[in-house]
Amino acid sequence: MNRRIIPLIMCGGAGTRLWPASREVHPKQFLSLFGARSTFQDTLLRVSDADLFERPVIITNNAYRFMVLEQLAEIGLEADVLLEPMRRDSGPAIAAGAAFAQARDKDAIVLALAADHVVSDTPAFLAACREGLAAAEAGHIVTFGVQPERAATEYGYINPGEVISGKVRAVAKFVEKPDPATAARYVEAGYLWNSGNFMFRAAVLSDEYRKVDADSIQAVADAVAKAGTDLGFVKLDETAFGAAKSISIDYAVMEKTARTAVVPVACGWSDVGSWHAVWELSGKDGEGNAARGVAVFEDSRNCNVSTDGALVALEGVDDLVVVATQDAVLVSRQKDANGLKRLVAKLKTVAPQVTEDHIRVHRPWGSYQSVDNGDRHQVKRIIVKPGGRLSLQKHHHRSEHWIVVRGTAQVTVNELVKTVHENESVYIPIGAVHRLENPGKIQLELIEVQTGSYLGEDDIIRIEDDYKRS
Template identity: 80%
Template sequence: MSGRIIPLIMCGGAGTRLWPASREGRPKQFLRLFGAQSTFQDTVQRVSDPALFDRPIVITNAAYRFMVLEQLAEIGLEADVLLEPARRDSGPAIAAGAAFARSRAADSVVLALAADHVVRDAPAFVAACRRGLEAADAGHIVTFGVTPEHPSTEYGYIQPGEAITGQVRTVAKFVEKPDAATAATYVADGYLWNSGNFMFRADTLLSEYALVDPESIETVTAAVTKAGRDLGFVTLDKDSFERARAISIDYAVMEKTSRAAVVAVACGWSDVGSWHAVWELSAKDADGNVAQGHAVFEGARNCNVSSDKALVALEGVEDLVVVATEDAILVSRQKEPGALKRLVGRLRKVAPQVTEDHLKVHRPWGSYQSLDTGDRHQVKRIVVKAGGRLSLQKHHHRSEHWIVVRGAALVTVDSAQKMVHENESIYIPIGAVHRMENPGKIPLELIEVQTGSYLGEDDIIRIEDDYKRS
């Protein structure tokens, strides 16, 4: 091995197991569930020691690319960001990351990590990476098996086999998520939870993958070789990548390879796969209740409340999850996480919008939030980051009225430019070519009132755009 370990952060998932907080447009890896940072930020920081780790690679998609950059900037770190043109599960994603890492260093060792996991003891995890490094460099694909804290039906398990070197052992077998009785047997027999995180030489992973699916490796490698650059992102070639078979890395490689190895680690790990898992990881009051946001409990026990703004009051109930966002409320039993998946499946049919986007929609320049919508009007609150600007655009069906409530806006309307300050407003007629930007040092906040016969987001004709969306 010529250099340090290259972290490969898998950040393209869009799971809704924490609905309504997590949605397609802003999934759980970007949420601040346990403090000031998201699990994505925690994951990147966990592998940021330059003595052991090299510049990370983040693989995500175009929808999340600016969230990735924004959250990296918040913690003062940088990465090579690869954009998948289509979701193909973890197999092709990890293969693409390995191929890109190999282009940086032929003998690189890669550490593939999910962006939405929690590790409460980061030093213990880093120590496990050090223990597994020699085996990975020698050609093993090392997975991290978590020492179970209790029998769980939510995870797959690994049976360790013979010793390889130090505390690294072969994998005797992988097993799927068990029932409760089987899980208890596995724990008693020394099985480990399968964390879904791996360390390997890039060339080893690619060669083992090619043994079982050479076509996918050929297309993924071509997607990396033909990749372009756009606003600093590495854009994988669409035609090549889309021909790869959609499959998880477990099914594609780990359950078939003879090179699988496992290192045991006790690091307070969780894949945060349910609201019950969030409750388990959170600080509780004397009655076992957890509150994120404003909540009051009276005679309630072992409840989990998360609320954006509304006060939630629980009385005389036990083992409930209550999640209140501005457009949806979930009330569920703590210990039936599978039921939420079925519920979200129904919601996708009857109210798909609440599974896809929040009322607050993030954009590369800032965010907007719908406050009120009627037959021919819509009111939004818009926030533009310092130095940010919207596209130069026009609308065929609506006019707009902007009222600045904080900061100052530089507004272009056709050929004229004007500074609009706090408590001032400006009118944008239908068809006018216009743009808003924030030249100041603080966020620009304004209220936008739209009126017209059609108010959809697809009535935006972009003429020029800093983020190449025109």
């Protein structure tokens, strides 16, 4: 049997190019933009054939670790999950994944994939993987060059060189994102889009990285060697990983090594880098309008609407993006992705919260959502997953009143432990040590009313916590 490939899924990016749906703490790779599954889940399922692929390795960060586990469970897959102590761009992340894979198998072949890309033709993608496998085994660092569908300016390009074997070509040159005229020339000349996905022998990637930055590759190797485990996650050593230079894999290795090769592929690929890209991948009506959620169009063409609740109605407009969430609305021109980048940068200075978090905040035990706020009160809707429980905690500045609306709660208040059913309530005085648990088989939903002089999330003193949060 041929050697199997270890998928390395890169899952640590913030993804603000799809704001306001995508935000720092819940980025686009975890969103269901094109159906029931996220792009992260689709990426994992794409590399789940046990005849071709080994158990995957996922590299992410502390903020996303429980979302990763939850989405893995939803599709019935398991993986090794590596946690970066801080972001160091794709170079150290891929190097860490390669070092981890090599510790598992000294001859490991690794396929590094972004978690937020779309591939609509999986058989074509898998055929490209099989095509590139022999070249990777022979010591090439194989990238996947997408055959252009248009003269795109949002992607880098690859100029393919001489044939290595089969469809695999040497890389004559990597080029940066071009202007429209240059992009047209590249397409005419047979250049390929650079997908940013790679296949390589782990040992080769490490050797090539070491040639240009020995200190960083040693730092990453030390971070893996000194890694600890916590709740089933592999935690890279913070001091060692922090010593690695922050750099993309393109700049660190791909543009410097002589071992690059490229497999041309036409697989319906997109990096979903803008709302215009989402529109291109979505179903449309006869006037070119796409809708995710409830939208009504009148005398409007080529518009893209995404809403998670509110009805959006457009009249007499063309080429607009409208994205409505519960706390923010974006209205933008379809094709100006750079404009959105500038807008989000401005929002980070004037209203940073709307770039970082949603009204609905995900936690490892479930979620909570603010419903109403005042000077001395706050109302939240809390959902706890079956078997989930919050930390044992107390507050210095607020009391809480919990009303169960669905399911059954087990509540600890100081020495008292009691069961609270639907349409029943419990009061938590200021300073009381308390905990909320869901012992049932269905979701627990409750309304929490907080009152007090200070209602911030930092007024939580955790005494015990299943998820080891400070």
